[in-house]
Amino acid sequence: MTDDIIPTSGSLTQPDQLPVIVLTGFLGSGKTTLLNRLLRTGPRSAVLINEFGSVPIDHKLVSDQDIPLMTLSGGCLCCQVRGALAPALRNIRMAWRRPGAPQFDRIILETSGVASPEPILDTLLRDRWLSRHYQLDAIIALIAAPTGETILDRYVEAQAQITWADRLWISQTDLATPRQIDCLRARLEQLAPATPIFHSGDGESALAALSRPFPHGPRPLPAAHQLTDHPFHSLAIHLPEPVAWRSLQQILRQVLESHDEVVRIKGMVHLTDQFDPVAIHAVAGHLFAPVPLQERVMEDRLSRLVFITEGSAQTLADALINRWPAIYGGPSPHTH
């Protein structure tokens, strides 16, 4: 192939081109959970994770910590940290060639929950070096069954993710009613009529089908256009001391009730009542039960929580600092 041909499907992969899977999906749609399933069942992978929050969390939730893993945090890959994508992919590729370096057969790129795939495609397809060394196999977009319709109503970012995807994955079907799943599926068929849809309950064969090279012709290059900023802000807090789950739960529930502009909370926390650290998740106003983590994923005793809000991060920081001592009795958290 000449330098000027836009890369096409994986079936035309040149020996020197590493396949790339782009994993996209709105905040809280379960990208890291799906990533872990893909890592367990698929070819050897390297992982590049982009997080909107200033304090990275997701890379610690990757089940296999021995794989080549890189994080781009503190901004969204489609806009604020877009320029970092090409150098990151170059570095991964260079490291791969070093003798003794861990080998892998593909890269999974997990985008921030607010990213539109379009500028990421643009970078992958337009950059001549990248398009010679990488082959975009598929864009997979996740959407959570219980909240998907609301998310699509509210956020153009979520609609863009669905529209640009080669395959759709409806996650959290075990938490949704059959009617919610049917309505969401109908909505997705409207937005992306030709795109295959899979469910999180579909089993291992669906996983294999999900990441198979997508058999389409040359991809159209996205039209270059001015990107508007996402209306989201991130606030990170550090807790120097372990916290009781009951107190933390009370604080987070109050935050979710009184600040409906908070779209997502995630964190890794040490609790006073549990030896191992836990992962904390809240999405669309719902706080999930803490998920135990292996102790080795956290190398220090510092707990971290990241809030993604459509409102002002400062207002949220003030609310947290005011509320904290009354409920917890301990010192206020450090905010970033």
Ligand SMILES: [Zn+2]
């Ligand atoms: Zn962006």
